[in-house]
Amino acid sequence: MERSPGVFAPRWRLTSIGIAVAISLFAFEGIAVATVMPTAVRDLHGLAFFGWPFSVFLVMNLVGLGAAGRWCDRIGPRRPLLAGIAVFTAGLLLAGTAGQMAVFVVGRGAQGLGVGLASIAVFQLVALAYPVGLRPRALAIISAAYVLPALVGPVVAGAVTAHAGWRWVFLGLVPLVLGGGLTLRPALRTVRPPGGPVAGRSRKPLFALVTGAGVVALQAGGGAVAAGRTVPAVLLTAAGLVALRSGLRVLLPPGAGRLRRGVPAVVALRGLLACAFYAVESVVPLTLVTLHGLGTVASGLPLLAGALGWWAGAQLQGRLTAPDRATLLRYGLTALACCFAGVAATCLPGVPAWPVYPLWIVGGLGMGVCVPTTGVLVLDQSAADETGGNASALQISDVTAAGLGTGVAGVLVGAHAARGPGFGAGMVALGLLAAAVCAAAAVGAARAAPVPGRAVAT
Known part of the structure; x- marks a missing residue:
């Protein structure tokens, strides 16, 4: 039997490279900001506004995601993607040359808007440029593109800040972002817009x-x-x-809150797993330091292990041929539930810390399976002129839920910090709650399957 071509076959090579470069740079910027922020706000005398660059990025990212869906469905991914790259680049220049905190915050807002626009355009580009059978592998590129920045981002950003200054963490990305955009131009010239008119103003x-x-x-x-x-x-x-x-x-699509079968259920499930994962991930290093007395390096290693697990899960789902995607989603959610329950157990008195390392590999594996799978399920159930809007809903669910999850974790940490001994109990509760959310989502994963009688994408 003839082997099917992969996403790096000559026909799709530049597109795949461009997608990988663009997403990797977006991810690197997000990780690098957390590393350079203390130095940047100190130089700009903006310590009182430390949280603003993160909050403004989140808000404008959602605005970009909301705007890009209808725009892509109306005219295709070319202009939204180029606009997203241009706005993101402008944000890098503003942040890198800022002389005061207000300008830096505006730059972060532009970066968030640009990432939102470009993310939806890239998602639609996958739908239009690749055949249905290659979509899981193409989405695996997007998912795996977050791994390398997670592995090297803090180290590279720290080294650049120490030797060249924090501004070059932003300015140094400009030529790389523009180069990544150039590799996507051939694909953007050849893909046809979805076609159907999208009436009204969004x-x-x-x-x-x-x-x-x-x-x-x-x-x-x-x-x-x-x-x-x-x-x-x-x-x-x-x-x-x-x-x-x-x-x-x-x-969000109507019925998402009720897990209505089809795209609404997929969007809701994506939010549930993002909320649970990022809530627990945000406190894993702190838990290892506080409850087990580990050092900074040892407490951060689970995140490295999780990134590798995420990469492995993304590759695994991309290589499965014609799987039942809803069942695959259930397996990923079950892996996440087991991971979170195990992490909760390590917060009990007398339990050692070492199980967190293999457990977080399992959690990363679950995310690597679930995130691209939800993308495939949305694409397979969307008409050509619906991919932008449905991708927008999926990403908005993810980003909003991740923000809420980390917020809940922050409240628990803050509340128990004042009471000292209650910290371990709070982390047990958080882990068990996240496990329960993923277990419930796994039960509802069957509703992510296509609606009977509705044609899927071809």
């Missing part, structure tokens, strides 16, 4: 802005809870919940 960017503001308000409310400021906590939490509900009702 309200999604506005509601994405509302959703992002809701996430930020909830995070601020959580910080107020941890600080014992009851009135601000209640007001911020209430405002955040109202904004979040108002925004997501427009941004």
Whole structure:
């Protein structure tokens, strides 16, 4: 039997390389910012506004995701992708040359907007440029492109900051981003727009802005809870919940909250697994330091192990031929549930720390399977002129849920920091809650399968 061509066959080679480069650079920038931020805010005298660059990036990223879906469905991925790269590059230049904190924050907002626009365009490019049988491998490129930055990002960003200055972490990416965009131009010239007219003006960017503001308000409310400021906590939490509900009702497909079969269920499941994973991941190093007395390097190694597991899971799902994708999603969610339950057990008194390392490989493997699989399920159930909108909903669910998950973890850490001995119990509760969420999602994974009678993509 003749072997099918891969994503790096001559026909798709430049497209695959361009996608890998673009996503890797987006991911590297996100990881590098956390490394250089202390030095940058100190130079810009902006310590009081330390959280703003992260919050503005999140909000504008959601705006970009909301705007790109309808834009891509109307005219195809070419202009949204080029616009995203241009805006992201402008953000790098602004951040790298900023003389005051306000300009740096604006640069971070531009970077978030650019990443949002480009991410949806890349997703649609996968739908239009690759045949259906190669889509899992193409999405595996996107998923695996996050691994290398996770492995080397902090080290490279730290070295550049130490030897050349933090500004070159941003400015040094500019030629690389432009080069990655050039490799995608041949594919962008050849792909045809989806075709079907998309009537009316979209309200999604506005509601994405509302959703992002809701996430930020909830995070601020959580910080107020941890600080014992009851009135601000209640007001911020209430405002955040109202904004979040108002925004997501427009941004997510109808029935997502009820796990309606098909794309709505896939979008909801993606949010559940992102919320659980990033909540636990954000506290793993702190837990190892606080409860087990490990050093900085040893406590960060599980994240390295998880990145390698993620890469392996993405490659595994990409090499399976014609699998039942909903069943594959269930397996990935089950792996995540087992990982989180095991991590919770390591927070109990007398339990050693070493199981966290293999457990986090299992968790990374589960994410590597689940994230591309949800993408394939969305593409396979979307008409050509729906891929942008459905990809937008999928990414918005992911980003919003990740922000909420890390916010919940931060509230637990802050609340238990004041009580000292309660920290371990709080981390056990967080791990078990994340495991329960993934277990429930695994039960509902069958609803991610296509609606009977509806034609899938060809």
